[in-house]
Amino acid sequence: MTALPLSAATFTPESTPVIESDALLGLYKQPPMELVRGSGVRVFDADDRAYLDFTSGIGVNALGYGDEGVAQAMQEAAASGLLHTSNLYHTRPAARLAGELARLSSLDRVFFCNSGAEANEGAFKFARRWARELGGAAKHEILAVRGAFHGRLFATLAATDRPKYRAPFRPLAGGVSVVERDLKTLEHVLDGEAVAALVIEVVQGEGGVRVLDAGYLRELRELTRARRVALICDEIQCGLGRTGWMFAYQRAGIVPDLVTVAKPLAGGLPMGAVLMTSDIAAAMRPGDHGTTFGGGPFVASVALHVLERLGDPTLLQHVAETGTWLGEQLGALAARSGRVRAVRGLGFMWGLDVMQPAAETVRKALETGLLVCSAGEFTVRLLPPLVSTREELSEGLSMLETALQ
Numbered sequence: 001m002t003a004l005p006l007s008a009a010t011f012t013p014e015s016t017p018v019i020e021s022d023a024l025l026g027l028y029k030q031p032p033m034e035l036v037r038g039s040g041v042r043v044f045d046a047d048d049r050a051y052l053d054f055t056s057g058i059g060v061n062a063l064g065y066g067d068e069g070v071a072q073a074m075q076e077a078a079a080s081g082l083l084h085t086s087n088l089y090h091t092r093p094a095a096r097l098a099g100e101l102a103r104l105s106s107l108d109r110v111f112f113c114n115s116g117a118e119a120n121e122g123a124f125k126f127a128r129r130w131a132r133e134l135g136g137a138a139k140h141e142i143l144a145v146r147g148a149f150h151g152r153l154f155a156t157l158a159a160t161d162r163p164k165y166r167a168p169f170r171p172l173a174g175g176v177s178v179v180e181r182d183l184k185t186l187e188h189v190l191d192g193e194a195v196a197a198l199v200i201e202v203v204q205g206e207g208g209v210r211v212l213d214a215g216y217l218r219e220l221r222e223l224t225r226a227r228r229v230a231l232i233c234d235e236i237q238c239g240l241g242r243t244g245w246m247f248a249y250q251r252a253g254i255v256p257d258l259v260t261v262a263k264p265l266a267g268g269l270p271m272g273a274v275l276m277t278s279d280i281a282a283a284m285r286p287g288d289h290g291t292t293f294g295g296g297p298f299v300a301s302v303a304l305h306v307l308e309r310l311g312d313p314t315l316l317q318h319v320a321e322t323g324t325w326l327g328e329q330l331g332a333l334a335a336r337s338g339r340v341r342a343v344r345g346l347g348f349m350w351g352l353d354v355m356q357p358a359a360e361t362v363r364k365a366l367e368t369g370l371l372v373c374s375a376g377e378f379t380v381r382l383l384p385p386l387v388s389t390r391e392e393l394s395e396g397l398s399m400l401e402t403a404l405q
């Protein structure tokens with residue numbers, strides 16, 4: 001399918017009216033268009049207007065839209081007739097996928113679930129169980145750092161540094177807190193006897209696309225190892241190729257105790273996973289945790305295909321090299337526009353601190369035919385599909401420049 005030329009997406013009275021359902025919980029401010037199909041790095045609305053997608057469905061659609069390999073994997077998996085079995089029985093796709101994830105991450109065991117927040121909740125439980133076996137009942141505290149986003153469930157919300165998200169839902173889960181990010185503070189708090197785990201995003205996504213320095217990560221690995229505190233890397237947004245590394249922590253040459261992944265793992269189907277060392281796994285007993293859907297044969301078969309594609313060294317090299325180029329282009333754009341305070345990022349994950357509210361740039365970009373999203377009030381976030389070419393990225397950058405004017 002060839003992409004239509006991009007048209008200025010101005011919404012006129014002639015535009016097809018959006019069907020708004022009173023039955024849908026209104027948690028999102030959605031623009032007045034309805035998406036009906038996708039192809040390559042573009043999505044199309046009901047009037048066949050094309051939008052270049054630099055959000056990838058918030059980091060999910062790493063292989064873009066209408067990917068033939070993903071479609072074929074789905075067809076083959078569906079043909080088995082075995083969409084779901086529950087975890088009461090063995091299935092081959094889950095076993096193979098776990099093996100691949102373990103190999104790629106240098107970890108040993110894998111637990112499958114259905115989303116990012118669920119993966120983090122699992123990781124918190126596993127870390128706490130391990131810590132208690134090691135250090136007694138008092139060792140339970142999970143620490144996250146300033147700027148963190150780990151999800152919207154009670155424990156993950158307690159590990160998320162966004163007062164606006166947290167305040168209406170207090171009390172949050174106990175024994176989970178956010179601390180300052182600097183090494184001096186961390187060294188001090190990690191000395192606490194109650195501390196079981198430290199959770200970090202190697203590139204903080206929702207917190208404004210902040211790349212944690214490789215030296216800092218190595219220090220954290222040392223500090224946590226010396227104190228027998230589990231280091232959890234939340235790679236839900238920055239993992240699985242987005243930074244040009246299969247896992248963003250590999251850039252620092254470290255191996256965490258637990259790693260969580262989700263978003264792009266199953267090509268748009270909901271799936272999350274917790275990867276862990278054999279030490280952590282050894283602390284878990286049958287029945288300690290569970291899920292009905294996690295790791296079902298259909299979703300795992302599709303994920304096996306996606307993982308093979310995302311782990312392809314050619315794709316990772318493309319993301320690393322094109323990502324460096326993208327950063328340079330964004331730096332030049334920022335200097336020209338005079339409306340960008342800072343540019344941060346790595347690979348295909350970038351944030352621009354803008355002078356007006358980010359929502360304003362997101363809206364204007366949409367009108368030019370470009371989808372971007374925000375990461376905090378003043379940061380515009382770019383998460384293009386990993387298969388985007390330089391031409392497609394250049395096209396999006398000139399739309400972004402127009403939107404910033």
Ligand SMILES: Cc1ncc(COP(=O)(O)O)c(C=O)c1O
Nearest residue numbers: 115116117149150151205236237
């Ligand atoms: C770093 C990080 N962790 C966790 C989550 C939560 O994932 P989900 O929305 O699948 O629950 C997100 C989602 O944006 C994320 O970016």
